Each structure stands twice: as C-alpha cells, then as structure tokens.
Amino acid sequence: MTHHALNFDELTPREAYKVMIGTIVPRPIAWVTTVSPDGVVNAAPYSFFNCLSADPPILALGVENKPDRSFKDTAYNIRMTECFTVNIVDRANVETMSVTAAGFEPEVDELEMAGLTAAPGEKVICPRIAEAPVAFECKRYLGIEVSSAREIILGRIVMAHVREDVIDLGTYYSDHAKLDAIGRMGGNGYAGTLDYFDLPTPSAAEVLAQRKARA
Numbered sequence: 171m172t173h174h175a176l177n178f179d180e181l182t183p184r185e186a187y188k189v190m191i192g193t194i195v196p197r198p199i200a201w202v203t204t205v206s207p208d209g210v211v212n213a214a215p216y217s218f219f220n221c222l223s224a225d226p227p228i229l230a231l232g233v234e235n236k237p238d239r240s241f242k243d244t245a246y247n248i249r250m251t252e253c254f255t256v257n258i259v260d261r262a263n264v265e266t267m268s269v270t271a272a273g274f275e276p277e278v279d280e281l282e283m284a285g286l287t288a289a290p291g292e293k294v295i296c297p298r299i300a301e302a303p304v305a306f307e308c309k310r311y312l313g314i315e316v317s318s319a320r321e322i323i324l325g326r327i328v329m330a331h332v333r334e335d336v337i338d339l340g341t342y343y344s345d346h347a348k349l350d351a352i353g354r355m356g357g358n359g360y361a362g363t364l365d366y367f368d369l370p371t372p373s374a375a376e377v378l379a380q381r382k383a384r385a
C-alpha cells in the first residue's frame with residue numbers, strides 16, 4: 171500500500187483541518203465553562219485539547235475565531251476574566267454537551283439551556299458542570315495567537331474536582347470504566363474509551379533479547 175503525500179503548504183486551511191481532524195483521533199473533549207464580564211455563564215466543547223505539562227500542570231485549547239475573526243464567547247471570556255474550567259465529557263453527557271455547541275448569543279446561559287447544573291468554582295469564578303465526572307479549574311497561563319483565525323490558550327490547573335467513584339485517593343489512579351469518557355472523531359463522530367488494554371513499555375534490554383530470540 172502506498173501513502174498519499176499531502177503538502178501542507180499547498181492545502182487550504184479547510185483541507186488541512188479535514189485531514190487533521192479525520193486522522194488525529196480520538197481527541198479528548200474539553201467542555202469549557204467560562205463567565206462573561208457581565209456574569210453570564212458560557213459552556214462549549216473544544217476537541218483541539220490536551221494536557222501538555224504536569225509540572226506545572228498545563229492544559230491547551232485550540233480555539234478558532236468566528237469567520238469575521240472575532241472571538242468565540244469562550245476565547246473572549248477567558249481573555250476578560252483570565253480563567254476557565256475544563257469539564258470532561260462522559261457518555262451520559264454527550265447529548266447535553268452537543269447542545270452547548272450550538273451558536274447561542276453571548277447573553278444566553280448555555281448550561282441553563284442544556285438543563286445542566288452550575289456548581290460554583292472554588293479558585294476561579296467559572297462554575298463547573300455538576301453532571302461532569304471531572305472538572306479542572308484553570309487560570310489563563312498564556313495565549314498564543316497562531317494566526318488571526320486561531321488562538322491556542324494555555325491554562326494552569328489550580329483545582330480538580332473528580333467524582334468519588336472515578337479516582338482512588340490512595341493511589342491517584344482513575345477507573346476508566348467509571349469515567350466512561352468520550353472522544354471526538356472526524357465530522358460528527360464520537361468514540362468511547364472502554365475498548366482499552368494494557369501494554370507495558372518494554373526495557374531496551376527486553377527488546378534486544380526479543381530481537382535476538384527471533385534472529
């Protein structure tokens with residue numbers, strides 16, 4: 171089987187986007203809650219998202235601007251309040267998450283619109299979503315304007331809320347079956363995370379021994 175060589179210098183931004191979202195999968199979803207300067211609660215999902223550092227604990231969001239290059243409500247609110255909360259989406263909440271992705275006007279409380287409960291933040295003014303199994307309260311660490319179309323927002327986690335059946339406070343390990351997190355595929359696709367397996371990383375000596383045994 172041959173590979174198609176796709177020159178990213180020649181693709182349109184839309185084509186590049188389609189190649190990336192179709193193949194860099196599944197992507198975790200940050201269900202971001204923010205508050206406007208007027209106190210309106212906002213929620214929206216972002217799958218250009220991951221954890222990039224544990225020391226300090228840093229998360230990254232990739233936010234696209236609107237077609238007129240103005241900010242989405244999430245990016246605007248983070249810029250104005252310097253904080254946000256990332257809620258993890260599980261299977262039970264995938265449909266309510268999708269409601270919060272609709273393009274509501276800034277004055278609409280999207281948690282209320284989706285029938286979700288806002289639990290007060292402890293270290294940030296943004297509420298977390300009470301129905302989400304995990305929430306990370308973040309303070310804005312850095313905003314990188316990669317182009318006039320997109321911004322990468324880094325947040326430093328200052329507090330986590332983890333549902334009690336998910337985490338073992340003795341070991342800090344999480345139970346993935348209880349978490350039942352959902353990831354984003356391309357288009358309108360989603361994937362579950364329960365089809366997982368363990369694969370310990372071998373030592374270099376083990377790899378060399380296996381190669382020798384096969385030779």
Ligand SMILES: Cc1cc2nc3c(=O)[nH]c(=O)nc-3n(C[C@H](O)[C@H](O)[C@H](O)COP(=O)(O)O)c2cc1C
Nearest residue numbers: 214215216217218232233234242243244271272273
């Ligand atoms: C699962 C999912 C993932 C999404 N990921 C992103 C993303 O990574 N970046 C982005 O700019 N928009 C993303 N969107 C679209 C935004 O959620 C959508 O534009 C939303 O209306 C923005 O809301 P806001 O203006 O309240 O921030 C995603 C939508 C869905 C349903």
